[in-house]
Amino acid sequence: MNEDLISKKELLDVTGISYGQLYRWKRKNLIPEQWFIRKSSYTGQETFFPRDKILQRIDRILNMKDDLSLDALADVFSPGLADIRLTAGEILERNMVTSSALNLYIEVADPAAQSLLFEFDKLLSMYVLDQWLQSGDISLEEGRLLIEMLNEHLPRIAGMDGGIILIRKKGVSTFILVANDPQIYVDPGAKIAAHLSLAQCTEALKLLINGSEV
Known part of the structure:
Protein backbone atom coordinates (compact mmCIF):
# COMPACT_ATOMS: atom_id res chain seq x y z
CA MET A 1 0.00 0.00 0.00
CA ASN A 2 1.43 3.39 -1.03
CA GLU A 3 1.94 6.00 1.65
CA ASP A 4 -0.58 8.86 1.61
CA LEU A 5 1.15 11.95 0.20
CA ILE A 6 0.44 15.67 0.37
CA SER A 7 1.64 18.15 -2.23
CA LYS A 8 3.80 21.12 -1.29
CA LYS A 9 1.07 23.58 -2.29
CA GLU A 10 -1.53 21.81 -0.17
CA LEU A 11 0.92 21.55 2.73
CA LEU A 12 1.57 25.30 2.72
CA ASP A 13 -2.17 26.02 2.49
CA VAL A 14 -3.11 23.62 5.30
CA THR A 15 -0.37 24.63 7.75
CA GLY A 16 -0.14 28.34 6.95
CA ILE A 17 3.65 28.26 6.77
CA SER A 18 5.60 29.94 3.98
CA TYR A 19 7.81 28.47 1.27
CA GLY A 20 10.77 30.13 2.97
CA GLN A 21 9.98 28.57 6.37
CA LEU A 22 9.65 25.12 4.85
CA TYR A 23 13.05 25.21 3.17
CA ARG A 24 14.74 26.96 6.09
CA TRP A 25 13.57 24.09 8.31
CA LYS A 26 14.88 21.67 5.71
CA ARG A 27 18.32 23.36 5.75
CA LYS A 28 18.33 23.18 9.56
CA ASN A 29 17.53 19.42 9.35
CA LEU A 30 14.19 19.85 11.12
CA ILE A 31 12.56 18.12 8.16
CA PRO A 32 14.43 15.14 6.64
CA GLU A 33 15.65 15.39 3.06
CA GLN A 34 14.00 12.05 2.22
CA TRP A 35 10.57 13.49 3.00
CA PHE A 36 10.87 15.79 -0.06
CA ILE A 37 9.58 13.45 -2.76
CA ARG A 38 9.74 14.57 -6.39
CA LYS A 39 7.00 13.10 -8.56
CA SER A 40 5.57 13.75 -11.99
CA SER A 41 2.19 15.49 -12.15
CA TYR A 42 0.04 17.03 -14.86
CA THR A 43 1.89 20.33 -14.27
CA GLY A 44 5.33 18.69 -14.49
CA GLN A 45 7.57 17.83 -11.54
CA GLU A 46 6.03 18.50 -8.13
CA THR A 47 7.20 18.00 -4.54
CA PHE A 48 5.18 15.77 -2.23
CA PHE A 49 5.56 14.72 1.40
CA PRO A 50 4.38 11.77 3.53
CA ARG A 51 1.17 13.38 4.80
CA ASP A 52 0.96 12.17 8.40
CA LYS A 53 4.68 12.55 9.13
CA ILE A 54 5.07 16.07 7.73
CA LEU A 55 1.88 17.39 9.32
CA GLN A 56 2.88 16.01 12.72
CA ARG A 57 6.41 17.39 12.38
CA ILE A 58 5.28 20.88 11.37
CA ASP A 59 2.74 20.93 14.21
CA ARG A 60 5.50 20.11 16.69
CA ILE A 61 7.87 22.69 15.21
CA LEU A 62 5.22 25.42 15.42
CA ASN A 63 4.39 24.47 19.01
CA MET A 64 8.03 24.45 20.15
CA LYS A 65 9.75 27.14 18.06
CA ASP A 66 8.96 29.93 20.53
CA ASP A 67 10.69 28.04 23.36
CA LEU A 68 13.62 26.48 21.47
CA SER A 69 16.01 27.76 18.82
CA LEU A 70 16.09 26.10 15.40
CA ASP A 71 19.43 24.51 16.31
CA ALA A 72 17.92 23.10 19.51
CA LEU A 73 14.92 21.82 17.56
CA ALA A 74 17.25 20.16 15.05
CA ASP A 75 18.84 18.25 17.92
CA VAL A 76 15.41 17.16 19.16
CA PHE A 77 14.49 15.79 15.74
CA SER A 78 17.87 14.15 15.01
CA PRO A 79 18.03 10.33 15.40
CA GLY A 80 19.81 10.08 18.75
CA LEU A 81 22.15 11.50 21.37
CA ALA A 82 25.29 9.45 20.96
CA ASP A 83 27.10 10.80 24.00
CA ILE A 84 24.27 10.79 26.56
CA ARG A 85 24.93 8.71 29.68
CA LEU A 86 22.62 8.76 32.70
CA THR A 87 22.53 6.81 35.95
Missing part, protein backbone atom coordinates in the same frame (compact mmCIF):
# COMPACT_ATOMS: atom_id res chain seq x y z
CA ALA A 88 19.35 5.26 37.32
CA GLY A 89 19.17 8.06 39.89
CA GLU A 90 19.46 10.78 37.24
CA ILE A 91 16.74 9.14 35.15
CA LEU A 92 14.32 9.29 38.08
CA GLU A 93 15.37 12.80 39.11
CA ARG A 94 14.51 14.07 35.63
CA ASN A 95 11.14 12.23 35.67
CA MET A 96 11.99 10.56 32.37
CA VAL A 97 10.30 7.29 33.33
CA THR A 98 8.53 5.93 36.38
CA SER A 99 10.40 3.86 38.95
CA SER A 100 8.31 0.80 38.03
CA ALA A 101 9.46 0.96 34.40
CA LEU A 102 13.08 1.57 35.41
CA ASN A 103 13.08 -1.31 37.91
CA LEU A 104 11.47 -3.70 35.43
CA TYR A 105 14.01 -2.74 32.77
CA ILE A 106 16.92 -3.33 35.15
CA GLU A 107 15.42 -6.62 36.33
CA VAL A 108 15.19 -7.95 32.78
CA ALA A 109 18.14 -6.28 31.04
CA ASP A 110 20.83 -6.35 33.71
CA PRO A 111 20.15 -6.86 37.44
CA ALA A 112 23.59 -5.36 38.19
CA ALA A 113 22.89 -2.16 36.24
CA GLN A 114 21.97 0.07 39.20
CA SER A 115 25.44 1.62 39.21
CA LEU A 116 25.89 1.71 35.43
CA LEU A 117 25.38 4.54 32.96
CA PHE A 118 22.52 4.12 30.48
CA GLU A 119 23.06 5.14 26.85
CA PHE A 120 20.39 6.66 24.64
CA ASP A 121 19.12 3.41 23.09
CA LYS A 122 18.54 1.95 26.57
CA LEU A 123 16.80 5.14 27.69
CA LEU A 124 14.58 4.92 24.62
CA SER A 125 13.70 1.31 25.47
CA MET A 126 12.77 2.38 29.01
CA TYR A 127 10.68 5.25 27.68
CA VAL A 128 8.73 3.00 25.30
CA LEU A 129 8.18 0.50 28.11
CA ASP A 130 6.98 3.25 30.45
CA GLN A 131 4.56 4.69 27.88
CA TRP A 132 2.82 1.36 27.41
CA LEU A 133 2.82 0.44 31.09
CA GLN A 134 1.25 3.77 32.03
CA SER A 135 -1.37 3.51 29.28
CA GLY A 136 -2.28 -0.02 30.39
CA ASP A 137 -1.70 -1.36 26.87
CA ILE A 138 0.69 -4.06 28.10
CA SER A 139 1.06 -6.30 31.13
CA LEU A 140 4.24 -6.72 33.16
CA GLU A 141 4.94 -10.02 31.43
CA GLU A 142 4.53 -8.37 28.04
CA GLY A 143 6.82 -5.63 29.31
CA ARG A 144 9.53 -8.21 29.91
CA LEU A 145 9.14 -9.50 26.36
CA LEU A 146 9.31 -5.94 25.04
CA ILE A 147 12.58 -5.24 26.86
CA GLU A 148 14.21 -8.41 25.52
CA MET A 149 13.14 -7.58 21.97
CA LEU A 150 14.29 -3.95 22.12
CA ASN A 151 17.66 -4.77 23.66
CA GLU A 152 18.39 -7.24 20.90
CA HIS A 153 17.07 -5.38 17.87
CA LEU A 154 16.69 -1.62 18.55
CA PRO A 155 20.35 -0.74 17.74
CA ARG A 156 19.89 -2.25 14.28
CA ILE A 157 17.44 0.45 13.20
CA ALA A 158 19.16 3.41 14.87
CA GLY A 159 18.29 6.63 13.05
CA MET A 160 15.40 5.09 11.11
CA ASP A 161 11.83 6.31 11.39
CA GLY A 162 10.55 3.05 12.78
CA GLY A 163 7.78 1.83 15.01
CA ILE A 164 6.88 -0.84 17.54
CA ILE A 165 3.73 -2.87 17.17
CA LEU A 166 2.09 -5.25 19.62
CA ILE A 167 0.04 -8.02 18.05
CA ARG A 168 -2.14 -10.41 20.04
CA LYS A 169 -3.67 -13.64 18.78
CA LYS A 170 -5.44 -16.23 20.93
CA GLY A 171 -3.79 -14.93 24.08
CA VAL A 172 -0.29 -14.90 22.61
CA SER A 173 1.53 -11.54 22.40
CA THR A 174 4.15 -10.68 19.79
CA PHE A 175 6.15 -7.46 19.48
CA ILE A 176 7.30 -6.33 16.05
CA LEU A 177 10.00 -3.69 15.54
CA VAL A 178 9.78 -2.18 12.06
CA ALA A 179 12.14 0.15 10.20
CA ASN A 180 10.53 3.20 8.58
CA ASP A 181 7.15 2.25 10.05
CA PRO A 182 5.46 0.61 7.03
CA GLN A 183 1.85 -0.52 6.80
CA ILE A 184 1.34 -3.80 8.70
CA TYR A 185 -1.41 -6.28 7.88
CA VAL A 186 -2.37 -9.22 10.07
CA ASP A 187 -4.67 -12.18 9.59
CA PRO A 188 -8.31 -11.89 10.78
CA GLY A 189 -7.59 -13.89 13.92
CA ALA A 190 -4.95 -11.44 15.12
CA LYS A 191 -5.28 -7.91 16.45
CA ILE A 192 -2.89 -4.97 16.47
CA ALA A 193 -3.25 -4.11 20.15
CA ALA A 194 -0.87 -1.15 20.37
CA HIS A 195 1.50 0.87 18.22
CA LEU A 196 4.16 3.48 19.02
CA SER A 197 6.26 5.65 16.71
CA LEU A 198 9.96 5.51 17.57
CA ALA A 199 10.50 8.96 16.07
CA GLN A 200 7.89 10.53 18.34
CA CYS A 201 9.24 8.68 21.37
CA THR A 202 12.77 9.82 20.51
CA GLU A 203 11.68 13.45 20.22
CA ALA A 204 9.79 13.33 23.52
CA LEU A 205 12.70 11.67 25.30
CA LYS A 206 15.18 14.26 24.05
CA LEU A 207 13.00 17.03 25.40
CA LEU A 208 13.04 15.33 28.79
CA ILE A 209 16.82 14.90 28.62
CA ASN A 210 17.24 18.57 27.75
CA GLY A 211 15.02 19.59 30.64
CA SER A 212 12.04 20.77 28.58
CA GLU A 213 8.45 19.69 28.98
CA VAL A 214 6.89 17.60 26.22
Whole structure:
Protein backbone atom coordinates (compact mmCIF):
# COMPACT_ATOMS: atom_id res chain seq x y z
CA MET A 1 0.00 0.00 0.00
CA ASN A 2 1.43 3.39 -1.03
CA GLU A 3 1.94 6.00 1.65
CA ASP A 4 -0.58 8.86 1.61
CA LEU A 5 1.15 11.95 0.20
CA ILE A 6 0.44 15.67 0.37
CA SER A 7 1.64 18.15 -2.23
CA LYS A 8 3.80 21.12 -1.29
CA LYS A 9 1.07 23.58 -2.29
CA GLU A 10 -1.53 21.81 -0.17
CA LEU A 11 0.92 21.55 2.73
CA LEU A 12 1.57 25.30 2.72
CA ASP A 13 -2.17 26.02 2.49
CA VAL A 14 -3.11 23.62 5.30
CA THR A 15 -0.37 24.63 7.75
CA GLY A 16 -0.14 28.34 6.95
CA ILE A 17 3.65 28.26 6.77
CA SER A 18 5.60 29.94 3.98
CA TYR A 19 7.81 28.47 1.27
CA GLY A 20 10.77 30.13 2.97
CA GLN A 21 9.98 28.57 6.37
CA LEU A 22 9.65 25.12 4.85
CA TYR A 23 13.05 25.21 3.17
CA ARG A 24 14.74 26.96 6.09
CA TRP A 25 13.57 24.09 8.31
CA LYS A 26 14.88 21.67 5.71
CA ARG A 27 18.32 23.36 5.75
CA LYS A 28 18.33 23.18 9.56
CA ASN A 29 17.53 19.42 9.35
CA LEU A 30 14.19 19.85 11.12
CA ILE A 31 12.56 18.12 8.16
CA PRO A 32 14.43 15.14 6.64
CA GLU A 33 15.65 15.39 3.06
CA GLN A 34 14.00 12.05 2.22
CA TRP A 35 10.57 13.49 3.00
CA PHE A 36 10.87 15.79 -0.06
CA ILE A 37 9.58 13.45 -2.76
CA ARG A 38 9.74 14.57 -6.39
CA LYS A 39 7.00 13.10 -8.56
CA SER A 40 5.57 13.75 -11.99
CA SER A 41 2.19 15.49 -12.15
CA TYR A 42 0.04 17.03 -14.86
CA THR A 43 1.89 20.33 -14.27
CA GLY A 44 5.33 18.69 -14.49
CA GLN A 45 7.57 17.83 -11.54
CA GLU A 46 6.03 18.50 -8.13
CA THR A 47 7.20 18.00 -4.54
CA PHE A 48 5.18 15.77 -2.23
CA PHE A 49 5.56 14.72 1.40
CA PRO A 50 4.38 11.77 3.53
CA ARG A 51 1.17 13.38 4.80
CA ASP A 52 0.96 12.17 8.40
CA LYS A 53 4.68 12.55 9.13
CA ILE A 54 5.07 16.07 7.73
CA LEU A 55 1.88 17.39 9.32
CA GLN A 56 2.88 16.01 12.72
CA ARG A 57 6.41 17.39 12.38
CA ILE A 58 5.28 20.88 11.37
CA ASP A 59 2.74 20.93 14.21
CA ARG A 60 5.50 20.11 16.69
CA ILE A 61 7.87 22.69 15.21
CA LEU A 62 5.22 25.42 15.42
CA ASN A 63 4.39 24.47 19.01
CA MET A 64 8.03 24.45 20.15
CA LYS A 65 9.75 27.14 18.06
CA ASP A 66 8.96 29.93 20.53
CA ASP A 67 10.69 28.04 23.36
CA LEU A 68 13.62 26.48 21.47
CA SER A 69 16.01 27.76 18.82
CA LEU A 70 16.09 26.10 15.40
CA ASP A 71 19.43 24.51 16.31
CA ALA A 72 17.92 23.10 19.51
CA LEU A 73 14.92 21.82 17.56
CA ALA A 74 17.25 20.16 15.05
CA ASP A 75 18.84 18.25 17.92
CA VAL A 76 15.41 17.16 19.16
CA PHE A 77 14.49 15.79 15.74
CA SER A 78 17.87 14.15 15.01
CA PRO A 79 18.03 10.33 15.40
CA GLY A 80 19.81 10.08 18.75
CA LEU A 81 22.15 11.50 21.37
CA ALA A 82 25.29 9.45 20.96
CA ASP A 83 27.10 10.80 24.00
CA ILE A 84 24.27 10.79 26.56
CA ARG A 85 24.93 8.71 29.68
CA LEU A 86 22.62 8.76 32.70
CA THR A 87 22.53 6.81 35.95
CA ALA A 88 19.35 5.26 37.32
CA GLY A 89 19.17 8.06 39.89
CA GLU A 90 19.46 10.78 37.24
CA ILE A 91 16.74 9.14 35.15
CA LEU A 92 14.32 9.29 38.08
CA GLU A 93 15.37 12.80 39.11
CA ARG A 94 14.51 14.07 35.63
CA ASN A 95 11.14 12.23 35.67
CA MET A 96 11.99 10.56 32.37
CA VAL A 97 10.30 7.29 33.33
CA THR A 98 8.53 5.93 36.38
CA SER A 99 10.40 3.86 38.95
CA SER A 100 8.31 0.80 38.03
CA ALA A 101 9.46 0.96 34.40
CA LEU A 102 13.08 1.57 35.41
CA ASN A 103 13.08 -1.31 37.91
CA LEU A 104 11.47 -3.70 35.43
CA TYR A 105 14.01 -2.74 32.77
CA ILE A 106 16.92 -3.33 35.15
CA GLU A 107 15.42 -6.62 36.33
CA VAL A 108 15.19 -7.95 32.78
CA ALA A 109 18.14 -6.28 31.04
CA ASP A 110 20.83 -6.35 33.71
CA PRO A 111 20.15 -6.86 37.44
CA ALA A 112 23.59 -5.36 38.19
CA ALA A 113 22.89 -2.16 36.24
CA GLN A 114 21.97 0.07 39.20
CA SER A 115 25.44 1.62 39.21
CA LEU A 116 25.89 1.71 35.43
CA LEU A 117 25.38 4.54 32.96
CA PHE A 118 22.52 4.12 30.48
CA GLU A 119 23.06 5.14 26.85
CA PHE A 120 20.39 6.66 24.64
CA ASP A 121 19.12 3.41 23.09
CA LYS A 122 18.54 1.95 26.57
CA LEU A 123 16.80 5.14 27.69
CA LEU A 124 14.58 4.92 24.62
CA SER A 125 13.70 1.31 25.47
CA MET A 126 12.77 2.38 29.01
CA TYR A 127 10.68 5.25 27.68
CA VAL A 128 8.73 3.00 25.30
CA LEU A 129 8.18 0.50 28.11
CA ASP A 130 6.98 3.25 30.45
CA GLN A 131 4.56 4.69 27.88
CA TRP A 132 2.82 1.36 27.41
CA LEU A 133 2.82 0.44 31.09
CA GLN A 134 1.25 3.77 32.03
CA SER A 135 -1.37 3.51 29.28
CA GLY A 136 -2.28 -0.02 30.39
CA ASP A 137 -1.70 -1.36 26.87
CA ILE A 138 0.69 -4.06 28.10
CA SER A 139 1.06 -6.30 31.13
CA LEU A 140 4.24 -6.72 33.16
CA GLU A 141 4.94 -10.02 31.43
CA GLU A 142 4.53 -8.37 28.04
CA GLY A 143 6.82 -5.63 29.31
CA ARG A 144 9.53 -8.21 29.91
CA LEU A 145 9.14 -9.50 26.36
CA LEU A 146 9.31 -5.94 25.04
CA ILE A 147 12.58 -5.24 26.86
CA GLU A 148 14.21 -8.41 25.52
CA MET A 149 13.14 -7.58 21.97
CA LEU A 150 14.29 -3.95 22.12
CA ASN A 151 17.66 -4.77 23.66
CA GLU A 152 18.39 -7.24 20.90
CA HIS A 153 17.07 -5.38 17.87
CA LEU A 154 16.69 -1.62 18.55
CA PRO A 155 20.35 -0.74 17.74
CA ARG A 156 19.89 -2.25 14.28
CA ILE A 157 17.44 0.45 13.20
CA ALA A 158 19.16 3.41 14.87
CA GLY A 159 18.29 6.63 13.05
CA MET A 160 15.40 5.09 11.11
CA ASP A 161 11.83 6.31 11.39
CA GLY A 162 10.55 3.05 12.78
CA GLY A 163 7.78 1.83 15.01
CA ILE A 164 6.88 -0.84 17.54
CA ILE A 165 3.73 -2.87 17.17
CA LEU A 166 2.09 -5.25 19.62
CA ILE A 167 0.04 -8.02 18.05
CA ARG A 168 -2.14 -10.41 20.04
CA LYS A 169 -3.67 -13.64 18.78
CA LYS A 170 -5.44 -16.23 20.93
CA GLY A 171 -3.79 -14.93 24.08
CA VAL A 172 -0.29 -14.90 22.61
CA SER A 173 1.53 -11.54 22.40
CA THR A 174 4.15 -10.68 19.79
CA PHE A 175 6.15 -7.46 19.48
CA ILE A 176 7.30 -6.33 16.05
CA LEU A 177 10.00 -3.69 15.54
CA VAL A 178 9.78 -2.18 12.06
CA ALA A 179 12.14 0.15 10.20
CA ASN A 180 10.53 3.20 8.58
CA ASP A 181 7.15 2.25 10.05
CA PRO A 182 5.46 0.61 7.03
CA GLN A 183 1.85 -0.52 6.80
CA ILE A 184 1.34 -3.80 8.70
CA TYR A 185 -1.41 -6.28 7.88
CA VAL A 186 -2.37 -9.22 10.07
CA ASP A 187 -4.67 -12.18 9.59
CA PRO A 188 -8.31 -11.89 10.78
CA GLY A 189 -7.59 -13.89 13.92
CA ALA A 190 -4.95 -11.44 15.12
CA LYS A 191 -5.28 -7.91 16.45
CA ILE A 192 -2.89 -4.97 16.47
CA ALA A 193 -3.25 -4.11 20.15
CA ALA A 194 -0.87 -1.15 20.37
CA HIS A 195 1.50 0.87 18.22
CA LEU A 196 4.16 3.48 19.02
CA SER A 197 6.26 5.65 16.71
CA LEU A 198 9.96 5.51 17.57
CA ALA A 199 10.50 8.96 16.07
CA GLN A 200 7.89 10.53 18.34
CA CYS A 201 9.24 8.68 21.37
CA THR A 202 12.77 9.82 20.51
CA GLU A 203 11.68 13.45 20.22
CA ALA A 204 9.79 13.33 23.52
CA LEU A 205 12.70 11.67 25.30
CA LYS A 206 15.18 14.26 24.05
CA LEU A 207 13.00 17.03 25.40
CA LEU A 208 13.04 15.33 28.79
CA ILE A 209 16.82 14.90 28.62
CA ASN A 210 17.24 18.57 27.75
CA GLY A 211 15.02 19.59 30.64
CA SER A 212 12.04 20.77 28.58
CA GLU A 213 8.45 19.69 28.98
CA VAL A 214 6.89 17.60 26.22
